[in-house]
Amino acid sequence: MPVVIGPLFEIGERILGMLPQTFAALILPIVIIVIIALIWALRWTPPPE
Amino acid sequence: MASFQINWDAFIAFIAYLIAIAIIAYFGAKRTRTIADFVAASGALGFWTYVLLMVGSVFSGMTLIGVAGLGFTSGWANLWERVIGPAWAIAFCTILVGYKLWPLRRKYNLLTIQDYFAIRYEDPKIFRALAGIVSAVCCFAYLIGQFTAIGVVSEVILGVPYYIGSLIALVIVVGYVMTGGMFSTAWTTFLQALLFIVGVYITVPIIISWVGGWVALNELASQVPTLQNVTRKVAPGYLFGPFLDSPGSLESTIPLVGWTFNLTLFGLTVPLGLMVVPHIINNVLCYKDVKYTRWGPIIMYVIGMLVILLTSLAGLAARVAWAQGRLEIAELTLATGEKVRWSDMAYPTIAKVALPYGLFIFLLPCILAAVMSTTDRLLVTAASNISYDVIKNVFKPTISERSIMWISRVIVLIIGLGSWSLTITPQPMLAWFIWAALGIALNSFFWPVVGGLFWRRMNKHAARWSLVAGFVVTLICFATYGTRIDIPGVASIYAAFPGFIASTVVAIVLSLVTKPHSEEVLKATFTGPFLRPKSS
Numbered sequence: 071m072p073v074v075i076g077p078l079f080e081i082g083e084r085i086l087g088m089l090p091q092t093f094a095a096l097i098l099p100i101v102i103i104v105i106i107a108l109i110w111a112l113r114w115t116p117p118p119e
Numbered sequence: 120m121a122s123f124q125i126n127w128d129a130f131i132a133f134i135a136y137l138i139a140i141a142i143i144a145y146f147g148a149k150r151t152r153t154i155a156d157f158v159a160a161s162g163a164l165g166f167w168t169y170v171l172l173m174v175g176s177v178f179s180g181m182t183l184i185g186v187a188g189l190g191f192t193s194g195w196a197n198l199w200e201r202v203i204g205p206a207w208a209i210a211f212c213t214i215l216v217g218y219k220l221w222p223l224r225r226k227y228n229l230l231t232i233q234d235y236f237a238i239r240y241e242d243p244k245i246f247r248a249l250a251g252i253v254s255a256v257c258c259f260a261y262l263i264g265q266f267t268a269i270g271v272v273s274e275v276i277l278g279v280p281y282y283i284g285s286l287i288a289l290v291i292v293v294g295y296v297m298t299g300g301m302f303s304t305a306w307t308t309f310l311q312a313l314l315f316i317v318g319v320y321i322t323v324p325i326i327i328s329w330v331g332g333w334v335a336l337n338e339l340a341s342q343v344p345t346l347q348n349v350t351r352k353v354a355p356g357y358l359f360g361p362f363l364d365s366p367g368s369l370e371s372t373i374p375l376v377g378w379t380f381n382l383t384l385f386g387l388t389v390p391l392g393l394m395v396v397p398h399i400i401n402n403v404l405c406y407k408d409v410k411y412t413r414w415g416p417i418i419m420y421v422i423g424m425l426v427i428l429l430t431s432l433a434g435l436a437a438r439v440a441w442a443q444g445r446l447e448i449a450e451l452t453l454a455t456g457e458k459v460r461w462s463d464m465a466y467p468t469i470a471k472v473a474l475p476y477g478l479f480i481f482l483l484p485c486i487l488a489a490v491m492s493t494t495d496r497l498l499v500t501a502a503s504n505i506s507y508d509v510i511k512n513v514f515k516p517t518i519s520e521r522s523i524m525w526i527s528r529v530i531v532l533i534i535g536l537g538s539w540s541l542t543i544t545p546q547p548m549l550a551w552f553i554w555a556a557l558g559i560a561l562n563s564f565f566w567p568v569v570g571g572l573f574w575r576r577m578n579k580h581a582a583r584w585s586l587v588a589g590f591v592v593t594l595i596c597f598a599t600y601g602t603r604i605d606i607p608g609v610a611s612i613y614a615a616f617p618g619f620i621a622s623t624v625v626a627i628v629l630s631l632v633t634k635p636h637s638e639e640v641l642k643a644t645f646t647g648p649f650l651r652p653k654s655s
Contacts, residue, residue, distance in 0.1 A: 087338045088364065103420060107210055117221050118652060
């Protein structure tokens with residue numbers, strides 16, 4: 071029989087159900103890496119042969 | 120003894136997949152005429168073939184089975200692996216190594232990274248042989264994890280015993296790698312990568328929805344300690360229960376989820392090890408045009424990060440459902456007699472109950488595709504290391520193309536059979552095999568590759584001895600401590616970390632106390648702290 075326990079947290083304490091620190095640890099590095107890769111692509115020039 | 124019932128629908132999907140792969144591999148085999156074709160597809164891969172080769176090589180059985188197993192075990196506590204792990208490694212390997220090596224590829228016709236070492240370190244024999252052998256060892260350890268993954272999938276989806284499924288896949292992969300080398304590998308990987316990317320993108324959202332949706336998944340993850348205590352009668356702290364919803368622990372003495380373990384494994388070994396691991400780094404010698412290094416990295420990162428993130432969420436969803444009593448995860452009896460939860464079963468097991476039947480059957484070729492796209496690359500790399508780098512370039516430079524091709528084929532067979540035979544007794548988390556291979560790769564190749572490209576003082580002695588020190592210390596640590604080193608009251612760290620310290624100290628000290636290579640060599644190999652050499 072499935073067991074489901076009701077939410078233990080007040081609304082606003084979580085972001086999409088995640089702890090704020092978990093959400094931040096996931097999203098921030100992804101955003102930073104994508105920005106770096108984007109800057110690389112936009113500033114890319116071919117290496118001299 | 121478990122009884123098995125073959126799922127004939129899955130079996131038909133399995134056969135259809137293998138026929139598709141065999142047809143593609145046949146065209147790869149027709150295209151393969153020289154050792155340059157076999158080893159590096161003669162540097163002729165197009166943009167999407169290269170991008171998907173990188174994605175397909177780095178995402179493997181480890182990802183779809185192992186990462187889901189890790190998600191089941193530790194949830195969000197190892198999320199670092201998802202953001203700076205395999206996807207980061209292939210993107211930045213393309214930027215830091217692929218882009219920088221392009222002019223040298225054109226100039227020296229490099230086929231393997233050992234070709235680069237021979238020129239950069241003016242060491243065409245000893246270092247090339249050392250690096251070739253260590254590289255083959257890495258690939259061998261990695262292969263064990265891949266065959267384990269195939270066995271897991273075969274048992275859950277196909278309904279055949281663990282070792283039979285992996286044996287069938289072994290025969291197919293070894294067959295097409297023996298005949299088609301890198302062309303067959305790259306072209307089959309194109310289809311395989313597409314299959315598993317689509318498979319993960321479609322199936323995991325359905326699995327999350329089955330658990331109750333994104334918000335419910337995360338809230339339930341935080342309640343697993345209570346849930347598993349109520350339904351499974353295990354302690355709230357069982358299998359890292361309290362850490363599932365956090366990004367690790369600030370307590371350094373906890374293995375796997377503590378910050379020191381996270382740092383030494385997921386902050387160091389996985390991203391940097393994958394960046395220099397032989398079957399990835401050799402891919403950057405296979406693409407046709409340097410302009411692929413422009414948009415390739417961001418595309419690889421976004422596609423890859425989503426694959427690994429979603430896969431880990433399938434594992435976390437399985438953990439939540441198991442804790443709720445909605446899902447049974449098989450037990451595995453270890454060689455010691457101890458019974459443990461078989462984490463690696465997480466993704467296929469939850470898929471079986473959460474997906475519509477047709478999609479569940481579709482998952483089999485998707486997971487096999489992920490496994491086989493890495494397995495074939497590993498076999499090509501290991502065979503090239505022994506035949507091309509060691510036999511041809513060190514012992515017998517006059518050997519004919521035909522002979523070396525045949526030697527490569529025999530080595531593919533031997534390595535395939537050897538690594539498969541070690542998977543007959545499975546482990547609960549195949550991830551440990553992969554992490555062991557990455558530990559060896561990082562500690563052996565990081566300094567010779569990164570030091571060689573970007574540090575002018577790095578020389579032959581530093582490269583040779585840092586490789587030897589890293590390799591030997593890593594093996595000693597694995598043999599002595601297993602997967603982790605616990606320093607009582609201080610920290611728990613990944614067991615490969617001392618090997619990295621050893622290779623780093625040896626590389627830096629020897630580089631500083633011995634002479635660098637001549638200015639002529641450093642200039643000819645574009646060595647220095649830059650990505651783009653100044654035009655002369």
